[in-house]
Amino acid sequence: MTPSARVQAAIELLDLVIEGARAGGAAADTVIARYFKERRYAGSKDRRAVRDLVYRAIRRCGDAPASGRAALLGLTRDDPGLAELFDGSVHGPAPIADGEEAAPAGLLPGWIVPRLDPLIAGEEWPALLDRAPLDVRVNRLRGTREEALAKLADAQPTPLSPLGLRLPEGFRVEESEAWRSGLVEIQDEGSQLLALACAVAPGEVALDLCAGAGGKTLALAAEMANQGRILASDADRGRLSRLAPRLERAGVTIVEPRLLDPGREAEQLADLAGTLDLVLVDAPCSGSGTWRRNPETRWRLTPKRLDQLVALQARLLDVAAGLLRPGGRLVYAVCSLLAEEGRDQAAALSVRSSLEPQPVPLAAGRPAGTGRLLSPAVDGTDGFFVACWSRP
Missing domain, CATH: 1.10.225 (NK-Lysin)
Known part of the structure; x- marks a missing residue:
C-alpha cells in the first residue's frame, strides 16, 4: 500500500x-x-x-x-x-478542499465531564485515553510469580498487584508456554486488585454475579486454593460459554456456571438466599475506566444508556444483598469513573439496605465516599470503583 x-x-x-x-x-x-x-x-x-x-x-x-x-x-x-x-x-483520498472542516479536538464527550467522579481532575483526563499496558495475573494454582518471570523473560512485576506481570506491547501471550499451561491469565492489574479485595478464603461459598467470561472467577478460585464453591452467573450465554475451557486450563474445579435470564436473577438465585460468604457484583457499566483500551466506546454512551445502567446496577445490588449469610460480604465493582455508577451507587445502597459499609482492603486507590477509586493517571490501572459491605 x-x-x-x-x-x-x-x-x-x-x-x-x-x-x-x-x-x-x-x-x-x-x-x-x-x-x-x-x-x-x-x-x-x-x-x-x-x-x-x-x-x-x-x-x-x-x-x-x-x-x-x-x-x-x-x-x-x-x-x-x-x-x-x-x-x-x-487509491488515496481526494485533496483537501478550501474551507473543508476537520473534526474538533477533544478528550471526552461534553456531557460526560460533569458526571466524572470529583476526584478525576482535568489533568487526569489525557491518561483515560493513553494506551493501556499488557498485564497478566499469575495463577497460584499453577505456580508462583517467580516461576512465571522465569518463563516470560520480557516480563516485569506490576507495582501494585503481588500476582501481576507487565509485558511489552504486542507480546503474544497466548503463544507462550506460561499461558498454555495455565500459569498466567491476561488481566489488568486493576482487575487483579479487585479480586484480592474480595478477601476470599479456602472453603467459602461465593457468587460472581456478573461473571462474563470468568476472569475474576478464576482469580477468586485461585485465592480459595480451589477449595469451596463458586457460582459464576451471567445473562450473556456467549460470554459465559467461554468459561469452561479457561477453568480447565487454570486447573479450577470448584466453579459452577449458571446462566440467568435478565430480570429474573432473584428468582433463579433464590436457592442461595442467606447462604453466601461472598457476592461479587462486577456490574455492567459505562466502561469509562477502560476507554484507553477501547476509546471509541465513549462515542457509544448516551445519557439514556447511562440511566439504564445505573438502574440495572442498583437492581443487581439488591439481588446480591439478599443472598448473603450473616457476616457475609458484598463487593461492588465497576470499571467506571462516573460518580453515578460509583460513589453515588454505593451511598444509595448503604441508605436503603441493612448492610454495613466496610473498608475496602486495598492500599491502592483513593477514598471515594464509602469506596475506593483506581484511575489510570494515579494508579496506572484501568479505572475502577470498588466498595464493600457485610451483613450484620
Missing part, C-alpha cells in the same frame, strides 16, 4: 467505526480485523500503520466525528506530512 492508500484505508475504517458506534455495531478492533481479512494484499507494516492512524484519530475526537475523513483531517493540524497524502491519487 502507498502512504496515501493507507490514509484512505484509515478513513474507510473510521467511517465503519463511527457507524458502529451510532448503531451498536462491532468494536473498533473487530472492525479493523474484518477489514484486513478481506484485503490480504495489505502487509503487516500496512496494517500497523493504518491501525495507528485510526486509533490516533479516535483518541483525538471527544465526540463522534461527522465522518472518517473529518477525523483524519483533524490529525493534519499537527502533521503537515499527513496533509500532503490527501493527494487525489488512484
